Amino acid sequence: MGAFRFTRKQLCIPYAVFLICFVAAPLLVIIYYAFTNGEGQFSLMNLAGFFTSPYTIGTLAYSFGIAAVTTCVCLLLAYPIAYILARSQWRQKPVIVVMFVMPMWINFTLRITALKEILTVIEGNLAYHPFLNTIIGMTYDFLPFMILPMYTTLLKLDKSLLEAAADLGANPVQVFCKVTLPLSVPGMISGVVMVFLPSMTNYVVLDMLYNSTYIMGSLIGSYFSAYDWHNGSMIALVLLVIILIFTLFTNRYTDEDTGNRGGALL
Amino acid sequence: MENRKCRRLPVFCLAVCLGAASLGGFLPAGRGLGHVMAKEEVITLRVCNWEEYIDLGDWDEEERIELDNGVEILGREALYEEFEDWYYETYGKRVQVEYSCFGTNEDLYNQLTLGDTYDLVCPSDYMIMKLMAEGQLEPYSEDFFDQDNPENYYQRCVSPYIAEVFAENEINGESWERYAACYMWGVTGVLYNPELMTEEEASTWAVFDNPAFYRQITLKDNVRDTYFATLGYLRQEQLTDAAFLEAPDYRQRLADMMNDVSPETIEEVEQLLGGIMGNIYALETDSGKADMVTGKIIANYQWSGDAVYAMDLAEEEGVYLQFAVPRECTNLWFDGWVMLKNGIGDDEEKKQAAQAFVNFLSKPENAVRNMYYIGYTSAIAGGEDDTVFSYLNWCYGAEDEEDSIAYPVGYFFSGDNADEDYIVRTTQEQVGRQLYTQYPSEEVISRAAVMGYFNEEETRNINQMWINIRCLDVREIPLWCLLLTLLLAAGILAAVFLHKKNHYLG
Numbered sequence: 098m099g100a101f102r103f104t105r106k107q108l109c110i111p112y113a114v115f116l117i118c119f120v121a122a123p124l125l126v127i128i129y130y131a132f133t134n135g136e137g138q139f140s141l142m143n144l145a146g147f148f149t150s151p152y153t154i155g156t157l158a159y160s161f162g163i164a165a166v167t168t169c170v171c172l173l174l175a176y177p178i179a180y181i182l183a184r185s186q187w188r189q190k191p192v193i194v195v196m197f198v199m200p201m202w203i204n205f206t207l208r209i210t211a212l213k214e215i216l217t218v219i220e221g222n223l224a225y226h227p228f229l230n231t232i233i234g235m236t237y238d239f240l241p242f243m244i245l246p247m248y249t250t251l252l253k254l255d256k257s258l259l260e261a262a263a264d265l266g267a268n269p270v271q272v273f274c275k276v277t278l279p280l281s282v283p284g285m286i287s288g289v290v291m292v293f294l295p296s297m298t299n300y301v302v303l304d305m306l307y308n309s310t311y312i313m314g315s316l317i318g319s320y321f322s323a324y325d326w327h328n329g330s331m332i333a334l335v336l337l338v339i340i341l342i343f344t345l346f347t348n349r350y351t352d353e354d355t356g357n358r359g360g361a362l363l
Numbered sequence: 364m365e366n367r368k369c370r371r372l373p374v375f376c377l378a379v380c381l382g383a384a385s386l387g388g389f390l391p392a393g394r395g396l397g398h399v400m401a402k403e404e405v406i407t408l409r410v411c412n413w414e415e416y417i418d419l420g421d422w423d424e425e426e427r428i429e430l431d432n433g434v435e436i437l438g439r440e441a442l443y444e445e446f447e448d449w450y451y452e453t454y455g456k457r458v459q460v461e462y463s464c465f466g467t468n469e470d471l472y473n474q475l476t477l478g479d480t481y482d483l484v485c486p487s488d489y490m491i492m493k494l495m496a497e498g499q500l501e502p503y504s505e506d507f508f509d510q511d512n513p514e515n516y517y518q519r520c521v522s523p524y525i526a527e528v529f530a531e532n533e534i535n536g537e538s539w540e541r542y543a544a545c546y547m548w549g550v551t552g553v554l555y556n557p558e559l560m561t562e563e564e565a566s567t568w569a570v571f572d573n574p575a576f577y578r579q580i581t582l583k584d585n586v587r588d589t590y591f592a593t594l595g596y597l598r599q600e601q602l603t604d605a606a607f608l609e610a611p612d613y614r615q616r617l618a619d620m621m622n623d624v625s626p627e628t629i630e631e632v633e634q635l636l637g638g639i640m641g642n643i644y645a646l647e648t649d650s651g652k653a654d655m656v657t658g659k660i661i662a663n664y665q666w667s668g669d670a671v672y673a674m675d676l677a678e679e680e681g682v683y684l685q686f687a688v689p690r691e692c693t694n695l696w697f698d699g700w701v702m703l704k705n706g707i708g709d710d711e712e713k714k715q716a717a718q719a720f721v722n723f724l725s726k727p728e729n730a731v732r733n734m735y736y737i738g739y740t741s742a743i744a745g746g747e748d749d750t751v752f753s754y755l756n757w758c759y760g761a762e763d764e765e766d767s768i769a770y771p772v773g774y775f776f777s778g779d780n781a782d783e784d785y786i787v788r789t790t791q792e793q794v795g796r797q798l799y800t801q802y803p804s805e806e807v808i809s810r811a812a813v814m815g816y817f818n819e820e821e822t823r824n825i826n827q828m829w830i831n832i833r834c835l836d837v838r839e840i841p842l843w844c845l846l847l848t849l850l851l852a853a854g855i856l857a858a859v860f861l862h863k864k865n866h867y868l869g
Contacts, residue, residue: 136635151836152830152834152835152837153834154833155834155836155837155838155840156834158835159835160850162844162848165848169851190507213435217659222578222644222659223645223659224578224644225578309640309646309833311834311835316833316834319830319833320830321471322469322825324469
């Protein structure tokens with residue numbers, strides 16, 4: 098029995114315990130449930146069920162649709178703002194940035210509750226445009242996540258590159274298209290990741306704005322509350338795989354891109 | 364060496380602090396070790412109830428209720444805290460109530476399956492039946508049913524109507540009353556704004572499909588309630604047919620019809636509900652009450668208890684709402700106290716404490732406190748004690764006014780609706796409002812059916828029906844939408860790759 102020696106590595110233990118208890122263990126449980134049936138035997142029925150039911154595929158398509166439209170709207174709204182903010186010479190710039198970030202300090206359910214009232218005033222009846230309301234709600238919720246990374250990227254953009262392009266005869270439109278836009282792609286991609294993935298499952302917005310159509314998040318919840326752990330877990334697992342593929346793809350891309358940019362700068 | 368030790372000391376202290384803090388988390392909050400150890404023989408009773416479903420006390424002095432029969436009621440502490448004192452005074456034993464809450468019956472059931480142990484819980488009718496059928500419930504003991512014991516408030520005070528329903532209904536050959544003590548009860552119906560909808564229009568399950576109220580009515584966001592409403596609409600003609608209504612076994616046939624979950628019926632309900640979904644405003648669980656008050660919707664499918672709450676809330680804003688029970692039929696529901704085998708075990712003392720808790724809540728003055736606080740209708744009528752009926756008079760009585768009408772509630776209080784002692788003289792405007800909602804007329808009650816629990820396969824079928832209703836069918840998505848989404852995805856991918864290519868070339 099050696100004396101207890103305290104090393105710096107041991108400080109990781111609490112986090113490791115947290116990780117095992119709340120990430121790894123539940124994930125194993127999900128995988129177990131996803132590939133078993135009610136009798137506890139191994140089964141691929143849940144997987145087959147997912148891809149053969151027109152309702153789950155429809156829900157997947159609907160979630161994709163909401164996420165894609167939200168992402169596009171966020172991108173279109175956020176890019177000009179981030180661009181103007183990053184390029185402006187105004188001294189109070191941080192104040193403006195804070196104003197865009199401020200909504201994130203307030204709990205989003207509160208914000209959506211307020212939005213519900215505003216939309217009711219504008220539209221008269223929320224139930225007429227459930228899809229539009231959902232997109233507005235999601236955009237309202239996720240816009241800061243799109244603005245911030247793009248703002249940071251545009252801010253760090255080397256001004257001398259723009260000057261060089263102008264010196265070599267490019268007009269402002271050409272400078273923007275050939276230099277600024279390509280160089281801001283990494284920011285766009287991190288923004289897209291931060292908006293696209295959560296908006297696929299953010300069913301609270303749909304619930305609160307009275308869109309009764311299920312998206313992936315609510316579908317999983319509905320299976321769980323009906324004690325059907327197996328199908329619910331399978332849907333969660335499929336969603337996880339989709340997210341994983343998406344993240345791998347975008348990560349690899351941003352890495353390569355930063356590498357290239359480094360090369361270009363040399 | 365010395366130095367290194369010193370450097371580690373703060374880290375070590377931090378670790379110890381963290382450890383102590385996490386250890387502290389496991390101890391019951393707010394109770395020091397000494398406090399628990401000092402008391403000997405404390406019975407711990409773990410109670411799990413719906414959220415906001417018990418009087419938490421702390422009333423203002425001006426809220427004091429002074430009843431005709433001389434009883435004064437004022438909630439000082441939460442009822443479960445007062446129970447601890449009452450139990451010590453009555454039985455000379457210490458009991459400590461660990462009170463917690465659940466959100467839905469399904470949540471409670473999931474908690475129980477995942478290993479949470481409670482001694483006494485308060486689920487709804489069908490969940491009681493499910494737990495009973497699974498053999499998870501501990502029956503009430505013989506002495507709980509002894510009406511001569513003055514402390515047995517539940518048996519002495521429960522409404523004869525409720526007692527009859529609990530005695531009549533059986534699971535596995537045993538009647539509910541052996542296992543469950545009714546806490547609150549009510550019916551379902553339509554809460555509506557009388558300025559924008561007539562009583563005639565509201566008094567039918569067809570109201571949800573009425574194009575005159577396009578996108579202005581809500582249904583409930585749970586499959587059981589919405590299934591019941593749609594089924595009532597589907598079977599409208601049979602349910603209102605004179606031959607059906609006058610059949611000698613009407614009640615049994617009504618119950619059978621409203622519990623029909625054969626695949627064909629589910630299919631028909633799905634078809635009909637699919638259409639209704641295109642006409643309603645939304646599905647909601649809780650927000651409908653506020654939306655009625657703010658005028659976003661003009662009618663909403665509601666449980667009677669919540670309807671009372673919404674009417675009270677609306678009155679403060681100067682909006683007057685009414686409640687109508689569909690003429691076809693209505694869903695009679697209960698929440699009841701049941702003891703769990705898993706928690707009680709062989710502990711006789713604990714079982715006695717659990718039963719005493721039910722009896723304590725069934726004391727007429729405590730029943731009134733709960734009704735005042737949460738707006739739901741207690742199953743307690745009072746027996747020989749007329750506190751509950753006095754409370755009705757206190758709330759709704761209008762004997763002095765000229766146009767007062769007689770509203771009989773004898774079916775609930777004494778089992779005989781013609782009973783002269785149980786007639787509330789109230790104003791004309793109370794018809795269709797709180798009194799009517801809290802204590803529906805005998806005529807309404809005669810059309811009430813309990814919705815039972817369904818077996819595993821049936822449950823799966825109606826849940827699948829619900830998912831089909833809520834999900835977008837990929838076959839129904841217009842082609843252009845799919846193409847557009849594909850195009851969008853392809854566009855993004857193409858942009859990314861083009862950009863990459865340009866970069867490499869550059």
